Amino acid sequence: MRVKEKQCEHQIRVRKEESEPVRESKNDSKEERESKEGVRLTESGKTETQKAYIHWLYQAAGLGCRGFLRSLSSLGTPGEIYRLAVSGALSEKLSERYQKKAAQISEFTRGYDVEGAYGCMRERGIFLVTEEEEQFPKRLSRIPDKPYALYCVGKLPQEQKKAVAVIGARDCSGYGRFMAEQFGAAFARAGVQVISGMARGIDGIGQSAALSEGGYSLGVLGCGVDICYPRENRALYETLLTKGGVCSEYPPGTAPRAVLFPPRNRIISGLCDAVLVVEARERSGTLITVDMALEQGREVYAMPGRATDPLSCGCNGLIRQGAGLVSSPEEVLAELFGDGGALKGNAIPKGNGASLGSGRAKQAQGKLVFLEGVQGELLEILDFSPLPVQELQDRYERKYRKTVALPVLFKELLELCAAGCAGQVGGGYFMRVLKT
Numbered sequence: 001m002r003v004k005e006k007q008c009e010h011q012i013r014v015r016k017e018e019s020e021p022v023r024e025s026k027n028d029s030k031e032e033r034e035s036k037e038g039v040r041l042t043e044s045g046k047t048e049t050q051k052a053y054i055h056w057l058y059q060a061a062g063l064g065c066r067g068f069l070r071s072l073s074s075l076g077t078p079g080e081i082y083r084l085a086v087s088g089a090l091s092e093k094l095s096e097r098y099q100k101k102a103a104q105i106s107e108f109t110r111g112y113d114v115e116g117a118y119g120c121m122r123e124r125g126i127f128l129v130t131e132e133e134e135q136f137p138k139r140l141s142r143i144p145d146k147p148y149a150l151y152c153v154g155k156l157p158q159e160q161k162k163a164v165a166v167i168g169a170r171d172c173s174g175y176g177r178f179m180a181e182q183f184g185a186a187f188a189r190a191g192v193q194v195i196s197g198m199a200r201g202i203d204g205i206g207q208s209a210a211l212s213e214g215g216y217s218l219g220v221l222g223c224g225v226d227i228c229y230p231r232e233n234r235a236l237y238e239t240l241l242t243k244g245g246v247c248s249e250y251p252p253g254t255a256p257r258a259v260l261f262p263p264r265n266r267i268i269s270g271l272c273d274a275v276l277v278v279e280a281r282e283r284s285g286t287l288i289t290v291d292m293a294l295e296q297g298r299e300v301y302a303m304p305g306r307a308t309d310p311l312s313c314g315c316n317g318l319i320r321q322g323a324g325l326v327s328s329p330e331e332v333l334a335e336l337f338g339d340g341g342a343l344k345g346n347a348i349p350k351g352n353g354a355s356l357g358s359g360r361a362k363q364a365q366g367k368l369v370f371l372e373g374v375q376g377e378l379l380e381i382l383d384f385s386p387l388p389v390q391e392l393q394d395r396y397e398r399k400y401r402k403t404v405a406l407p408v409l410f411k412e413l414l415e416l417c418a419a420g421c422a423g424q425v426g427g428g429y430f431m432r433v434l435k436t
Contacts, residue, residue: 051128052118053078054149059251060085060108061101063260068101069148085109125241126225126252127152139163143270143296147249150267151225154245157218157271162336163193165268165293166210167286168202168278169311174423174433175384176279176311179303180205181434183276186329188215192336195220195271197264198240202278204233211239218271221248222264223256262288269293276332277302277323280314287314290323299335301326309385374404374412379421382432386425389413 057078061069075081075093084090086109091102121128129136130149138159140146150156157163166184168176184206187194194210196203198219207217219240223229225248228237240246249267250260265288269275275293277300280286293300301324305312319325326332381395389409396404413430416422423433 047133048118049115050078051130052114053082054130055118055121055128055251056082056109056112056114057105058149060105060112062104063250063254065101066145066148068098071098082109082114121252124226124252125153129156137271139272140267140270143266145266146270147267150247150249151252152245152247153225154218154241154243155216156245156247157193157195157216161191161193161216163195163272164332164336165195165272165275165289166202166206166278167196167268167275167289168280169284169286170199170201170203171311172201172205172279173309173311173384174431175305176202177205178384178434180278181209183278183329183332184209184215184217185213186333188213188217190329190333191215192333193218195268197222197261197268198229198233198236198246200230200232204236206278207240207244208236211236211243217244219244219246220264220268220271221246221256222250222261224248224250224252224254226252227254227256229256261285265289266292266296269298270296272298273336274299274301274332276326277315277318279303279305279311280318281310282313282317284314287318290318299324301332301335303327374408375416375421378409378412378416379432382416382422382430384432386423386429386431389428389430392430 057069057072061072072081075084075090081090084093085102085106088106090106091099094102128149128151131141131146135156136150137156139157140150164187166180166187168180172180180202184194188210192215194207194215194217196207196217196219198204198207198221207219210217217240219237221227221229225246228234237246247267248254248264254260262285265285269289269292272293275290275298277286277290280302290300300318302315302318303312304319304325304327305315307316315323324335326335377396377400378392381392381399387395389406392413393404393406393409396409413422414424417424417430421433423431425431
């Protein structure tokens with residue numbers, strides 16, 4: 001059966017009329033079809049026509065068929081394969097192994113309007129980039145098992161600029177959230193592009209921070225580019241569409257499925273110069289991206305954590321295996337550019353420690369510094385992991401060499417919670433939080 005593009009709340013709306021799908025008719029002339037689609041398919045000549053047939057083939061072949069698509073190249077161009085499918089001769093050209101696929105393609109092709117479907121996709125703001133084209137990312141073209149083509153909305157990364165993948169746990173800690181924001185924002189200020197999967201947790205936080213600082217970020221999806229997944233990252237998705245980009249090797253309308261995400265990860269690492277893991281469990285899906293990055297010859301960095309913290313087990317394990325240990329954005333930037341130098345299109349100001357520490361991440365810390373009295377002192381000793389009041393009292397007295405009564409300590413902590421600078425966990429435990 002033909003796969004239909006879903007019209008739902010997760011689809012891209014480039015104009016109001018798109019709430020109603022374009023109605024196609026076999027009797028429409030080419031001129032009428034172009035008028036409906038708002039796209040002149042002949043303006044770009046043969047290239048756009050070829051892309052229309054590639055779009056057809058991607059849908060007809062189904063998901064997870066990269067090897068099959070490449071094997072079809074021996075039969076000719078996608079347009080020639082389409083004509084074989086229409087004539088019923090495709091099965092004769094394929095081995096016994098691919099007879100079911102041939103039948104699937106022929107069934108899908110019945111009544112399919114190649115130019116109409118492609119024009120409708122382009123009208124929605126989605127474009128297709130093939131590996132033979134100049135705008136196809138050069139980093140990606142050099143990896144094993146590169147995608148045959150990419151569906152994109154927005155902008156693709158600039159080749160002359162450095163790019164880093166910021167990845168990690170979905171259920172991250174407050175500490176992980178804080179560090180992902182610091183790294184994402186610092187990379188943006190240094191002109192480094194942030195690539196990730198738009199996932200909940202570290203991925204989305206790092207991308208949001210980069211965009212908030214005016215930087216560029218690309219979301220690589222495990223579904224169609226017209227679907228926002230996860231739904232909770234809707235705001236990030238909308239920002240990426242206008243200020244960055246999203247891409248996928250899966251056709252528009254492809255729903256997210258667990259099996260689609262591991263192959264997606266090779267594109268995330270393939271688009272980058274380096275991969276940074278902020279937090280990861282011992283058996284985290286993040287490590288799949290790391291494995292692919294190593295196969296592609298990319299640098300891998302990890303943030304260390306406590307030995308008893310499950311969210312740091314993956315990072316600590318990577319460091320034991322040889323990943324670069326980093327604790328600040330400046331360390332990654334020094335590795336990327338070497339001694340604070342600059343690549344064409346990127347610029348790191350001298351004395352970048354002060355510059356990179358400014359902005360949104362610095363503002364979060366600034367709220368701690370500018371608080372006066374006991375509250376300001378308490379924020380200096382609070383951790384992102386919950387601590388009992390008694391331990392906070394001990395830390396306070398050791399650090400400042402003065403005593404504080406428990407009732408006073410409790411009162412000040414509760415006021416910090418009310419101000420959004422601290423959080424209370426389980427009654428007698430308090431932790432540092434980010435004030436948004």
